[in-house]
Amino acid sequence: MFGxxxxxxxxxxxxxxxxxxxxxxxLAPKFDHTPFRTPDEVLESAAKALAPLGPFADGLDLCCGTGAGVQVLSGLCRQSVTGVDFSAGMLEVARRRVRSDVGPLTAWVRGDARALPFPAVFDLVVSFGAFGHFLPRELPGLFAQVHSVLRPGGRFAFPVLAPPRPTRPGFWMLLGFDAVMRVRNALWRPPFVMYYRTFRLGDVLGELGRAGFEAELRALPEFGRRDDGSPRAGLVVARALSPRRAA
Structure with a gap:
């Protein structure tokens, strides 16, 4: 699992x-050598799906970690790209590994996704692999924050993978991981919020709608389809409606 x-x-x-x-x-100095980093195949597929929706001027990578999503945005945005994360260690690694001398202006900001320090200045917000760190009750506030930093008509996009079926070992591995984390958080402080099975697509699409987005799921064809025809991976693309339309 780890090299x-x-x-x-x-x-x-x-x-x-x-x-x-x-x-x-x-974890920051070794994060890119773990399976926790979003695979390049997912990043490349998401970039390919987003390209026809552009061009975009200014982009934000929400919970940017070591900057993999910032690199995606650099190929999609013409003016500026910003990475925001609350871990100073992850941002330090991102500053070192992501080239900022070519392409759009790149900025790194330490901040909490639940209280973003930006006005409505972005055309595209992306996030890769961060939502397990938010409890379901936090999603309305999180999505409201994203909406608040997007210009009207701007997009919020993130990949989702089809959950493994109960007949697959992966289903029981994720179930076991979440159970261990719940026990850990019941017995130890401070809590470490990281769950794999709490970010359910139906609930997420509903919360996006209530936050003022018009959301759709686009299949990522590079990952194929399951036996029932559903995509193995998709990209949620949510368009920010104006405040008047969202009311």
Missing amino acids: PEGPSLRELAAQALSSVERGYDL
């Missing part, structure tokens, strides 16, 4: 017993 350049079990344990912010500060 020789990835974190040791001891380092992972130290991360898991920390807060989310401190945990990612600790």
Whole structure:
């Protein structure tokens, strides 16, 4: 699961017993050598799906981590790209690994996605692999924040993977991981919020609508389809309606 350049079990344990912010500060130097980083295939497929919707002027990578999504935005946005994350350690790695001397102006901002420090200045907001860190009750506020930083008609996009079926080992692995995290958070403080099975597509699309978005799911054809014809991976693309239409 982890290569020789990835974190040791001891380092992972130290991360898991920390807060989310401190945990990612600790993991940051080795994050790109873990399976937690969004695979390049997903990033490339998302970029390909978003390209026809542009061109975009200004983009924001929400919970940017070490900057993989910023690199996607750099190929889609003409003027500026911003990465925001609450982990100083992740931002430090992002600053070092992402080239900012070519393409649109790049900025890095330390901030909480639940209280974004921006006005409505973005045409595109993306996020990759961060939603497990938000409890379901936090989604209305999170999506409202994203809506508040988008210009009318701007897009909010993020990939989703089809959940494994109960007949697959992956289903039980994710179920077990979430159960372990719930026990950990019941017994240890501060909590470390990271769940794989709480971000349900139907609920998410409903919350996006209530936050003032018009949302759709676009299949990512590079990942094929399941036996029932449903896509194995998709891209949620939500368009920000004007405040008057969203009311």
